[in-house]
Amino acid sequence: MINFSIKFQSGVPIYEQIIYAVKKAVVSEQLRPGDTFPSVRELSKDLRINPNTAQKVIAHLVREKLLIIKPGIGSVVSELKEATDLQRKDILDTEIEKLVVEAKRLLINKKEVIDAVKSHWNLENEE
Amino acid sequence: MINFSIKFQSGVPIYEQIIYAVKKAVVSEQLRPGDTFPSVRELSKDLRINPNTAQKVIAHLVREKLLIIKPGIGSVVSELKEATDLQRKDILDTEIEKLVVEAKRLLINKKEVIDAVKSHWNLENEE
DNA sequence: TATGGTGTACTATGTTGCATACTACACTTA
DNA sequence: TAAGTGTAGTATGCAACATAGTACACCATA
Numbered sequence: 001m002i003n004f005s006i007k008f009q010s011g012v013p014i015y016e017q018i019i020y021a022v023k024k025a026v027v028s029e030q031l032r033p034g035d036t037f038p039s040v041r042e043l044s045k046d047l048r049i050n051p052n053t054a055q056k057v058i059a060h061l062v063r064e065k066l067l068i069i070k071p072g073i074g075s076v077v078s079e080l081k082e083a084t085d086l087q088r089k090d091i092l093d094t095e096i097e098k099l100v101v102e103a104k105r106l107l108i109n110k111k112e113v114i115d116a117v118k119s120h121w122n123l124e125n126e127e
Numbered sequence: 128m129i130n131f132s133i134k135f136q137s138g139v140p141i142y143e144q145i146i147y148a149v150k151k152a153v154v155s156e157q158l159r160p161g162d163t164f165p166s167v168r169e170l171s172k173d174l175r176i177n178p179n180t181a182q183k184v185i186a187h188l189v190r191e192k193l194l195i196i197k198p199g200i201g202s203v204v205s206e207l208k209e210a211t212d213l214q215r216k217d218i219l220d221t222e223i224e225k226l227v228v229e230a231k232r233l234l235i236n237k238k239e240v241i242d243a244v245k246s247h248w249n250l251e252n253e254e
Numbered sequence: 255t256a257t258g259g260t261g262t263a264c265t266a267t268g269t270t271g272c273a274t275a276c277t278a279c280a281c282t283t284a
Numbered sequence: 285t286a287a288g289t290g291t292a293g294t295a296t297g298c299a300a301c302a303t304a305g306t307a308c309a310c311c312a313t314a
Contacts, residue, residue: 013300013301013302014301014302015301015302020225020228023228023229023232024228026232027228027231027232039259039260039261040260040261040262041259041260049302049303050302050303050304051303051304051305052302052303052304053301053302053303055261055262055263056301056302058261059261059262066232069260069261070260070311071260071261071310071311071312072259072260072261072310072311072312073259073260073311073312074259074260074261075260075261080232080233080234081233081234082233082234083233083234083235087233088233088235091226091229091230091233091235091240091243092235092239092240092243093243095226095229096226096240096243096244096247097247098147099218099222099223099226099244100244100247100248101147101150101151101154102150102218102222103218104154104248105150105153105154105193105207106207106208106209106210106214106215106218107207107208107209107210108210108215108218108219110244110245110248112219113218113219113223113244113248114241114244114245116218116219116220116223117223117226117227117237117240117241117244118237118241120223120224120227121227121231121237121240140271140272140273141272141273142272142273166288166289166290167289167290167291168288168289176273176274177273177274177275178274178275178276179272179273179274179275180272180273180274182290182291182292183272183273185290186290186291196289196290197282197289198280198281198282198283198289198290199281199282199283199288199289199290200282200283200288200289201288201289201290202289202290
């Protein structure tokens with residue numbers, strides 16, 4: 001009943017990798033609003049991780065409003081939410097600045113970066 | 128003799144913050160190739176961090192080829208190096224994909240993202 | 255009503271990374 | 285020679301991560 005794929009790699013925390021995989025699945029519409037999401041125990045069993053780690057994933061996704069808890073049932077994928085001012089600032093200022101600094105340091109062209117953004121954006125179409 | 132500025136914030140490792148500050152200083156030409164870089168003990172004293180942490184910063188920057196060790200003297204800022212294939216792939220694929228996924232999840236427009244890239248790029252001019 | 259599945263909350267252990275303190279050594283410059 | 289350089293090592297305290305196991309309140313369903 002897992003409707004997204006993961007390939008673990010060392011160095012980065014398991015729970016972060018799962019969270020990212022879920023976000024990617026939502027953005028690419030492999031997971032749609034209203035879809036049921038695996039329970040803590042199911043997630044733990046299918047991915048062969050500790051229940052605590054699975055719980056950590058779900059709690060995190062609920063806090064980020066990607067999931068909604070249905071008591072007694074499980075959790076469900078929610079509608080996409082508009083970013084808060086703080087989230088917008090973090091991405092458009094902090095994160096993109098990091099990206100630009102790293103690109104310039106490695107002598108990567110502005111065009112290459114922008115083309116890569118466009119390319120990744122169109123992989124899952126829509127504006 | 129510190130020619131770059133830092134304002135520490137909790138949550139992210141000190142040594143990472145310093146490394147990023149140095150990269151930013153290089154990209155914005157506050158630090159130029161040939162400039163001398165603070166020694167381990169100097170960095171440790173001025174930033175009031177442990178010598179081990181300062182050593183970790185410098186070793187990391189040498190490994191990334193941003194600094195060159197001059198034995199008995201200290202270290203010096205080197206010329207910018209072209210990215211390796213692996214570094215290019217990491218930025219243009221992995222990092223930008225992360226950015227795009229997060230932006231789409233938060234319903235941020237493609238135009239906003241690209242404008243932010245252009246904006247940050249031009250803050251330190253040149254192609 | 256009873257059963258089973260749900261999220262949630264604990265305690266505990268082992269590993270790893272981060273930052274600190276301190277000591278020591280080989281090297282080069284002045 | 286003396287002082288400064290990078291480098292290496294041991295040790296401590298703290299926090300994050302992942303694991304194991306137990307327990308509880310809640311709700312849906314048979």
